[in-house]
Amino acid sequence: MTFLFEGFLEGLQMVFQGNPAVYNAAWVTLKVSFGSTLIASLIGLPLGYFLASSSFRGKGFFTVLLQTLLGFPTVVIGLLVYGFLSRRGPFGFADLLFTPSGIVIGLVILAFPITTMFTMTAVSGIDPRAREMALTLGASRQRTAWTLFKEVRFGLISALLASFGRVASEVGIAIMLGGNIEGYTRTLTTAIALESMKGEFGFGIALGLVLLTLIFITALLSRYVQKL
Amino acid sequence: MKSYSLILSILLYGFLVSSVAAYERLKLATTTSTANSGLLNYLNPVFEEKSGVRVDAIAVGTGKALKLGQNGDVDVMLVHAREAEETFIQEGHGVNRKDVMYNDFIIVGPASDAAGINGMDDVILALRKISEKSSLWFSRGDDSGTHKKEMILWKESAISPSGNWYRGLGQGMGKTLLAADEKGAYTLTDRGTFIALSTGNKIGLIILSEGDSRLFNPYGAIAVNPERHPYVKYKLAMKYINFLTSTEGQSLIARFRMKGKILFHPHNGS
Amino acid sequence: MSRNSKDALIELEGIKLGFQQRLILDVEQLKIFQGGLTVLTGANGAGKTSLLRVMAGLQESDQGKIRFKGDTVSYGSQGLEHRRKVSMLQQEPYLFSGSVLKQVCYGPISHGLNQGIEEKARQALEAVGCLGLVNRHTRQLSGGEKKRIAYACLLALDSELLLLDEPTAQVDQESSEKIRKLIQMQLDAGKTLVVSTHQPEWAKPLKPRLCMLEYGRIVSDTRWN
Numbered sequence: 001m002t003f004l005f006e007g008f009l010e011g012l013q014m015v016f017q018g019n020p021a022v023y024n025a026a027w028v029t030l031k032v033s034f035g036s037t038l039i040a041s042l043i044g045l046p047l048g049y050f051l052a053s054s055s056f057r058g059k060g061f062f063t064v065l066l067q068t069l070l071g072f073p074t075v076v077i078g079l080l081v082y083g084f085l086s087r088r089g090p091f092g093f094a095d096l097l098f099t100p101s102g103i104v105i106g107l108v109i110l111a112f113p114i115t116t117m118f119t120m121t122a123v124s125g126i127d128p129r130a131r132e133m134a135l136t137l138g139a140s141r142q143r144t145a146w147t148l149f150k151e152v153r154f155g156l157i158s159a160l161l162a163s164f165g166r167v168a169s170e171v172g173i174a175i176m177l178g179g180n181i182e183g184y185t186r187t188l189t190t191a192i193a194l195e196s197m198k199g200e201f202g203f204g205i206a207l208g209l210v211l212l213t214l215i216f217i218t219a220l221l222s223r224y225v226q227k228l
Numbered sequence: 229m230k231s232y233s234l235i236l237s238i239l240l241y242g243f244l245v246s247s248v249a250a251y252e253r254l255k256l257a258t259t260t261s262t263a264n265s266g267l268l269n270y271l272n273p274v275f276e277e278k279s280g281v282r283v284d285a286i287a288v289g290t291g292k293a294l295k296l297g298q299n300g301d302v303d304v305m306l307v308h309a310r311e312a313e314e315t316f317i318q319e320g321h322g323v324n325r326k327d328v329m330y331n332d333f334i335i336v337g338p339a340s341d342a343a344g345i346n347g348m349d350d351v352i353l354a355l356r357k358i359s360e361k362s363s364l365w366f367s368r369g370d371d372s373g374t375h376k377k378e379m380i381l382w383k384e385s386a387i388s389p390s391g392n393w394y395r396g397l398g399q400g401m402g403k404t405l406l407a408a409d410e411k412g413a414y415t416l417t418d419r420g421t422f423i424a425l426s427t428g429n430k431i432g433l434i435i436l437s438e439g440d441s442r443l444f445n446p447y448g449a450i451a452v453n454p455e456r457h458p459y460v461k462y463k464l465a466m467k468y469i470n471f472l473t474s475t476e477g478q479s480l481i482a483r484f485r486m487k488g489k490i491l492f493h494p495h496n497g498s
Numbered sequence: 499m500s501r502n503s504k505d506a507l508i509e510l511e512g513i514k515l516g517f518q519q520r521l522i523l524d525v526e527q528l529k530i531f532q533g534g535l536t537v538l539t540g541a542n543g544a545g546k547t548s549l550l551r552v553m554a555g556l557q558e559s560d561q562g563k564i565r566f567k568g569d570t571v572s573y574g575s576q577g578l579e580h581r582r583k584v585s586m587l588q589q590e591p592y593l594f595s596g597s598v599l600k601q602v603c604y605g606p607i608s609h610g611l612n613q614g615i616e617e618k619a620r621q622a623l624e625a626v627g628c629l630g631l632v633n634r635h636t637r638q639l640s641g642g643e644k645k646r647i648a649y650a651c652l653l654a655l656d657s658e659l660l661l662l663d664e665p666t667a668q669v670d671q672e673s674s675e676k677i678r679k680l681i682q683m684q685l686d687a688g689k690t691l692v693v694s695t696h697q698p699e700w701a702k703p704l705k706p707r708l709c710m711l712e713y714g715r716i717v718s719d720t721r722w723n
Contacts, residue, residue, distance in 0.1 A: 127592055129588055129590070129591075129592035130592045130594070132551075132556050132586075132588065132592075133588065133591065133592045133593075133594070133648075134594075134604075134608075135555075135556060135581055136554055136555075136556060136581060136584075136585050136586045136588075137585065137604055137605035137608050137651060137655065138578070138581055138582040138585070138605055138608040138609045138655065139604075139608040140578055140608070141578075143608055147594060147604075150594070150595070151594060151595055
C-alpha cells in the first residue's frame with residue numbers, strides 16, 4: 001500500500017509544481033484531441049444528418065458499415081494508417097509519420113464513426129414536423145439542415161464531447177503514428193506507457209491525474225449539456 | 229450558415245500558419261535504452277541550437293530502429309548492434325556509418341547470488357555457472373541490441389539456454405529489470421538502464437559481473453541511404469552524424485553523467 | 499367552373515399517392531381559383547392532410563402533375579420556389595426552440611427578406627392576438643397559443659396560397675370564432691385559402707367551396723351558399 005500511496009503523493013506534487021514534462025504532454029494531448037474532434041465533427045455532422053434524413057438503396061449497408069467502424073480495434077486503425085503514411089506507402093512524400101498531424105489522421109478515423117452515429121441518432125429523433133415547418137416557411141435545404149442541427153444542438157454537443165473523451169484516452173494510435181517523441185508527439189497516454197516501462201511510477205501517476213481531470217471535465221460538461 | 233464558414237476559415241488559417249511556422253525536423257531512430265539514459269536530452273539541444281533543426285527521437289528496439297531506417301521512415305539511426313549494423317550497410321539500406329561511443333553491459337542479479345558469480349571477470353564462465361545451477365534468468369527476448377548481445381554470449385559459452393529457468397519476456401529493459409527484481413532472477417542489462425533504476429532504491433538487484441571486453445557495447449550512427457529513399461533528409465542526417473563525431477559532440481558525451489555516474493565513453497577518447 | 503387552366507391558381511392533375519399497397523390519394527383533377535376559400539372535408543384518414551401536403555410541395559406524389567399559375571411544379575431542391583409561394587399550417591404545429599419573435603421571423607428571413615422583418619412579425623402577432631407573447635420561449639406555450647403563433651408565421655409571409663390543416667381542431671368556440679374572422683380578413687385581402695376540417699360547420703358563414711374526400715377521392719364538389 002505504501003508504494004501506491006507514495007507514488008500518488010509524488011504524482012500530486014509534480015502536478016502542482018507544474019512539472020514541464022507533464023504539461024508538455026498535456027498540451028500535445030489537447031492539440032491532437034481538439035484537432036481530431038473538430039475534423040471528425042466536420043465529417044460526422046453532415047454525414048450523420050444525411051444518413052438520418054435520406055432514404056436510399058444502400059442505406060442499411062452504410063449503417064452496418066458504420067457500426068463496424070465503431071467497433072474497429074484501434075491497433076488495426078494504427079497499422080493501416082501507418083502503412084499509408086510510411087515512406088514506402090502511397091502518402092510517404094507527405095512526411096506525416098511521427099508527427100502530430102499523423103496522429104490526428106488516425107484519431108479522426110477513430111472518432112468520425114462516433115460523431116456520425118451520435119448525429120444520426122439525434123437527427124433521427126427529431127420530430128418530422130420540424131423539417132416540414134422549416135420547409136413550408138420557405139427555408140432552403142441547407143437552412144433547414146442548419147435549423148434542425150440547432151434543434152438537436154445538445155445531442156450534437158454530446159457527440160463532440162464523447163468523441164473528445166475517446167481520442168484523449170487513446171494510446172495505440174498515438175504511439176504507432178506519433179512515435180512518442182518528447183515535446184512533439186508525446187501525449188499524456190503515451191507518456192504514461194513510457195514511464196511505466198521505465199519504472200517511474202510517480203511520474204506516471206502525475207500524468208494519469210492530469211488525464212483523468214481532462215476526462216472528468218469532459219464528462220461534467222456532457223452532463224451539464226444534457227440537463228439543459 | 230455564416231458561422232459555419234467562419235469556423236472553417238479560422239481552421240484553414242490556423243492550419244496554414246502552423247505548417248508554415250514549422251521547423252525543419254530530422255527523424256532519429258534510436259533504442260529505448262539510449263533514449264532512457266537521458267543522453268539525447270543532453271546532446272540534441274546543442275545540435276538544435278546550432279543548426280536550427282529539431283531532432284525527433286523515436287525510441288524503439290534495435291530491430292525496429294533498423295527497420296524504420298530500411299523503410300525510410302526515419303532519416304538517421306543511432307543503435308548499438310554491430311553485426312546487424314554491418315548487414316544493414318551491406319544490404320544497402322544505410323550509408324556512412326560512424327562509431328560514436330560505447331558503454332558496457334553488466335550481469336545483475338539478486339544479492340543472494342545462488343549461482344555464486346559475484347566478482348567473476350569472465351562473463352562466459354559466469355553464464356556457464358548460471359546454466360549449470362539452472363538459476364532463474366530473464367532474457368529480453370525481443371530482438372533488441374541487448375538481446376542480440378546476450379545470444380552472442382550464450383553462443384560463445386557453447387550453451388543453448390532452455391528449460392524452466394530461462395525465460396524470454398519480450399519486454400523493454402526497464403520492465404525486464406523490474407521483473408527480475410520481483411522474482412530474484414539474473415539478467416543482462418546495459419549499464420545506463422540499471423543506473424537509472426537502482427538509484428533511489430527502486431530495485432534491489434546488484435552488479436555481479438562486469439568489465440569483460442566481450443561486454444563492450446559500441447554505438448554507431450548510420451544515415452539512411454538516400455538512393456533507396458529519395459525523401460529522406462540525407463544532408464541533415466549527415467550534419468547530425470558529423471556533430472556526434474565532432475570534438476564538441478564527443479566531449480559532450482564524455483561529460484554526460486547519469487545520476488552522477490559515467491555512462492558513455494566517446495569513440496574518439498578524450 | 500368553366501374557366502380555363504390559366505385562371506386557376508393551382509391545379510392538380512392525375513395525382514396518385516400510395517403507401518404500403520393502399521391508395522391514399524386518387525385525385526383526377528382539382529382546380530383552385532384565385533381569391534377564394536376551399537374547404538376539404540371528410541372523415542379522418544380520408545386524405546385531407548395528404549392532399550394539403552402534396553399541394554404545399556412537402557410530399558411528392560407517385561403519379562400526376564401540379565401546376566401553379568400554369569407552370570409545372572417540381573420537387574426536390576427546385577421545390578423551393580414553390581414552397582415560397584405556398585405555406586401550410588400544420589395540424590399540430592412544431593415551433594423551433596427559441597423566442598416567439600424568432601419563430602415568426604423565421605419565414606421572412608428564409609424568404610431572403612432584409613428589412614422590416616421584425617415589424618412584419620409583430621404585425622402578424624398582433625393580428626392573432628399574441629403580441630404579448632413576443633418574448634416568450636416557445637417551450638412555454640399552450641397548444642392553442644402554439645397554433646396561433648404558427649398562424650402568425652404564415653401571416654408574416656404574405657404567401658399567395660395558404661393551406662390550413664384542421665385549424666379549429668381541439669380549439670374552443672371562442673377561438674374558432676377568431677380563426678374564422680382571421681380567414682375572412684385574408685379573403686378580403688385577396689388571398690386564396692384551402693382549409694381542411696372534419697367538421698365543416700364553423701366554416702359555413704364564409705360560404706366556401708366544399709370538397710368532400712372519401713378514401714383519397716373527391717366525391718363531391720359544391721358551393722355552400
